[in-house]
Amino acid sequence: MSARDFLDSIEPHFTKGGKLEKYYGLYEMVDTFIYTPATVTRGTTHVRDGNDLKRTMTFVVIATFFCILMAMYNSGYQANLAMEAMGLTKADSWRSIPMMLFGYNPANPLSCMMHGALFFFPIYFVTLAVGGVWEVLFATVRGHEVNEGFLVSSMLYTLILPPDIPLWQVALGISFGIVIGKEVFGGTGKNFLNPALTGRAFLFFAYPAYMSGDSVWVGVDGFTAATPLSLVSAGGIDAITTGGYSWIQTFLGFIPGSMGETSTLAILIGAAFLLYTRVASYRIMGGVFAGMVAMSLLLNTIGSETNPMFAMPWYWHLTVGGFAFGMVYMATDPVTAATTDTGRWIYGLLIGVMVVIIRVINPAFPEGMMLSILFSNMFAPIIDYFVVQANIRRRMKRHV
Numbered sequence: 001m002s003a004r005d006f007l008d009s010i011e012p013h014f015t016k017g018g019k020l021e022k023y024y025g026l027y028e029m030v031d032t033f034i035y036t037p038a039t040v041t042r043g044t045t046h047v048r049d050g051n052d053l054k055r056t057m058t059f060v061v062i063a064t065f066f067c068i069l070m071a072m073y074n075s076g077y078q079a080n081l082a083m084e085a086m087g088l089t090k091a092d093s094w095r096s097i098p099m100m101l102f103g104y105n106p107a108n109p110l111s112c113m114m115h116g117a118l119f120f121f122p123i124y125f126v127t128l129a130v131g132g133v134w135e136v137l138f139a140t141v142r143g144h145e146v147n148e149g150f151l152v153s154s155m156l157y158t159l160i161l162p163p164d165i166p167l168w169q170v171a172l173g174i175s176f177g178i179v180i181g182k183e184v185f186g187g188t189g190k191n192f193l194n195p196a197l198t199g200r201a202f203l204f205f206a207y208p209a210y211m212s213g214d215s216v217w218v219g220v221d222g223f224t225a226a227t228p229l230s231l232v233s234a235g236g237i238d239a240i241t242t243g244g245y246s247w248i249q250t251f252l253g254f255i256p257g258s259m260g261e262t263s264t265l266a267i268l269i270g271a272a273f274l275l276y277t278r279v280a281s282y283r284i285m286g287g288v289f290a291g292m293v294a295m296s297l298l299l300n301t302i303g304s305e306t307n308p309m310f311a312m313p314w315y316w317h318l319t320v321g322g323f324a325f326g327m328v329y330m331a332t333d334p335v336t337a338a339t340t341d342t343g344r345w346i347y348g349l350l351i352g353v354m355v356v357i358i359r360v361i362n363p364a365f366p367e368g369m370m371l372s373i374l375f376s377n378m379f380a381p382i383i384d385y386f387v388v389q390a391n392i393r394r395r396m397k398r399h400v
Helices: 003-014 021-034 053-063 065-086 109-142 149-159 167-179 195-206 228-235 237-242 247-252 264-276 282-302 314-319 323-330 341-361 369-398
Strands: none
Touching (some): 053 264, 109 149, 167 195, 282 323, 314 341, 323 369
């Protein structure tokens, strides 16, 4: 039986008046992930475009495809490299059983991909299961439909986590992100903070030892590997090259870091797809990039004898840490970002400027992208308000 035949056979049970009517939205979410929906979005959440909410969310998930592939490959590659350096012949975990078929050779793409998949999929499945329970629970109580918004949040949340994070923390973080970051404000379309980033921020401040430091980026116990961003924070650009990382290596993504954030190339491919389908705003992406470049050049000009981060060029800011991923997938969230054209430029510029300030001037947070986006989320409505008021004043002056 094909997937289409299976969905057709169970459809009568999910339609209005059927035995499983309360799960009608969940059925629609599965049905329309692949097939073009025949209905329009119901409720108060609408996208002003030819695409409905379902197709828009599906496009975002599709845009993460190469990031997902790179997340699995690089997670396995870094783990295999670490095991080779430590002289280990098998993993000290349940992963050693399936990996008996593939070995731990960092030069073998299949071995790297399979080993990385054993890190990626458990995190993703826990995210789906726990977050899905919260989504269905709130939808059932409120009488709302379950929509594809959670598919996007769950995928983005998984991609911004380190590969070695405990699964109970994955469940706790997505619970906080969905419940506190979205559902308490009314659900999809009513939240003012990005749910995926909200969940990660909770874990970052509640369990910093599992979300930062040199021991969390490679899934091998007892092995430490500093990210290029932490290296430059400690010793400047020279520390990156001394650590064995080149700029092209950071661009391609063969470096330690959060699973889906390492490859700028994979992220830019997703950005091209989102811009082509007009799901993401080029104004926001352009604003974030322009703000980062301008602030980087300003700090490069000012300089500092005590802080080597002042000399970090903009093209290194682009490829290290979570800047590129946040610029493409997080900052462009249509719910939490500014909605006016001018407001989107201002919103993006604010993120780009802030991430460099946090990275360079604040020694406690060498990353900065997560905090700058969440901070800008809170100011997005205010930005739109002043843009609209400025337009009203200009129009009034024309007719005086």
